[in-house]
Amino acid sequence: MKLEFLFVPTSDFKASLALYRDGLGFDEAWREGDATVALTMPGTGVQLMLDSHDANAPVGPLFVVDSVQAFHAGKPDSLGVIEEPNEIPGGFMATYQDPGGAIIYVMDQVNDPNL
8 A cells, every 4th residue: 555646626627737747846757547647745655636526526545456356345434435346547545534534545457458
C-alpha cells in the first residue's frame, strides 16, 4: 500500500488547475482530458490529483495497492465501505471511511497493459 495521490475533487477544474499549477507552481505530471490532472508537489513523491467527475466527493488520500479486490477482501473490520470496488480506466477503485470519519481511496492498475 503506497500513498500516491491527494485526491481533490473540484467543481471548477480550470480555476483549480490555474491555482495549483500557475499560482503555486506545481508541475503537471499527467492528464485525462479536461476532467482529471495530476500535479507534482515540491518536496514529496505524492501527487495532487484534481478531478471534476464528482465535485461533491470528499478530499482524501488515495493509496495504490497491487489488487483492490484482494485489499477489499482482507480489509480491517473497522474500515467502513463507502463504495465497493468498481472498474476505472486501467483497474479498480474503492472508497472507505476510517473510524474517525476520514475518507480514503484505494486503487490499482491491474488492467493497465503499460505496467
